[in-house]
Amino acid sequence: MRARVLCAWLAGVGLIAPVQAQSGHGCQNDQAKVELNRGVGAFKEAEYAKAVDHFRAAFELDAGCTLARLYLATAYMQQYIPGAEAPENKAMAAAAKEQFDKVLEQEPDNELAMASLASLCFNQKKLDEATTWYKKLISVKPDNKEAFYTLGVIAWTRCFEPLQKAREDLGMRPDDPGPITDDAVRRELRVNYLPVVEEGIENLDKALALDAEHDDAMAYLNLLYRAKAALEDSPQGYRDDMAKADEWFQKVLKIRKAKAERKH
Numbered sequence: 001m002r003a004r005v006l007c008a009w010l011a012g013v014g015l016i017a018p019v020q021a022q023s024g025h026g027c028q029n030d031q032a033k034v035e036l037n038r039g040v041g042a043f044k045e046a047e048y049a050k051a052v053d054h055f056r057a058a059f060e061l062d063a064g065c066t067l068a069r070l071y072l073a074t075a076y077m078q079q080y081i082p083g084a085e086a087p088e089n090k091a092m093a094a095a096a097k098e099q100f101d102k103v104l105e106q107e108p109d110n111e112l113a114m115a116s117l118a119s120l121c122f123n124q125k126k127l128d129e130a131t132t133w134y135k136k137l138i139s140v141k142p143d144n145k146e147a148f149y150t151l152g153v154i155a156w157t158r159c160f161e162p163l164q165k166a167r168e169d170l171g172m173r174p175d176d177p178g179p180i181t182d183d184a185v186r187r188e189l190r191v192n193y194l195p196v197v198e199e200g201i202e203n204l205d206k207a208l209a210l211d212a213e214h215d216d217a218m219a220y221l222n223l224l225y226r227a228k229a230a231l232e233d234s235p236q237g238y239r240d241d242m243a244k245a246d247e248w249f250q251k252v253l254k255i256r257k258a259k260a261e262r263k264h
Contacts, residue, residue, distance in 0.1 A: 026065065026067045027058055027061075027062045027065035027067060027068060028062055028064065028065070029061050029062035029065070031061050032057075032058045032059070032061035032062035032065055032068065033058075035054045035055070035057040035058040035061065035068075036054070036055065036058040036065070036067065036068055036071065038054040039051045039052075039053075039054030039055040039058065039068075039071055039072075039075070040071070042054060043071070043074075043075055043078075048075050048078055048079050051071070051075045052072060052075050052076065055068050055069075055071045055072035055075060056068075056072055058071075059072070064106075066103055066106050066107055066110070069099050069102055069103045069106075070099075070100075070103050070110070070112060070113060072099050073095075073096045073097075073098075073099030073100045073103065073113070073116065074096075074116065076092050076093075076095040076096035076099065077092070077093070077096035077116060077119075077120055079092045080092040080093045080096060080120070080123070082123035082124070083123075093120060093124060096116070096120060097117065097120060100113045100116055100117045100120075101117075104117075109140045111137060111140060111141050111144075114133055114136055114137040114140070115133075115137055115144075115146075115147070117129075117133045118130050118133035118134045118137060118147070118150070119150075121133060122150065122153075122154065127154050127157060127158060130150075130154060131151065131154055134147045134150055134151050134154075135147075135151075143210055145206075145207045145210035145211045145214060145217075146207075148203045148204065148206040148207035148210070148217075149203070149204065149207040149214060149216060149217045149220075151199075151200065151203040152200045152201070152203045152204035152207065152217060152220045152221070152224065153220055154200070155196050155197060155199060155200020155201075155203070155224060156200060156220055156223050156224055156227065158193070158196050159193040159196055159197055159200075159224075159227050160223075160227070162189065162192070162193060163180070163189065163193070163227055163230050163231075166180050166182075166185055166186075166189060167180065167230075169185075170182055170185065177238075178235070178238060179229065179230055179231065179232045179233070179235075179237075179238050180230050180231065186230075186231060186233070187233075189230075189231055190231045190233075193227070193231065194228070194231050197224050197227050197228045197231070198228070200220070200224050201221060201224050201225070201228070204217045204220055204221045204224070205221075208221075213255050213258075213259070215251075215252050215255045215256050215259070218248050218251050218252045218255065219248075219249075219252050221244075221245075221248040222245045222246075222248040222249045222252065223245075225241045225242070225244045225245035225248065226241070226242065226245045228241045229241035229242045229245065
């Protein structure tokens, strides 16, 4: 399943294609093209170790074949399991990063390499690095809705645990309404996390401006407005934010229902 999903993604950006048709950063050496095609075939069959061997052989035959490095990096990344702490798993992530970095040395504006590094850093919970890469990607591709969306997810990831811990430390139950009850605690959290929440909301708004039916972006807007509500200094501010959160939650339900109906 993961191989089919990634192949579809690569096809969408024009990488899974007959190598002979490639130009620019494609292979110029005929034998390198053969190795690259063999690697693509192995990749499609989820034989990633074989794919790695073929992609490496391709760029050893043709040092200017950025495409081979890109495929190699992607084959390494496909074998990385987010959250697994085994040394060999970390080595896969490191190998993927090394090859993506080398692609960017040759092609500083390579969008797929940037997107892949951003995703890899996010999956490793390296949120600062992920944010940097997503912002670099947006600088070269301003209409990348998934970059804006993921920046919104990162904002939520940053603020969720601190807000939950504050509620628990203050004895607030999950269903207790209202902002964080302690003024000093809430104000400190506002200083540290309100800018994060607001930037996350802004990025999700941009994702929706590019795709009005991006239901995942709507879902995270719901969550970020709830986080913002917890930081408000007034009951009215809390109610306003919760109303916006509820509005986005209803939009998520509506658009997902509409999408499901269109499939039938």
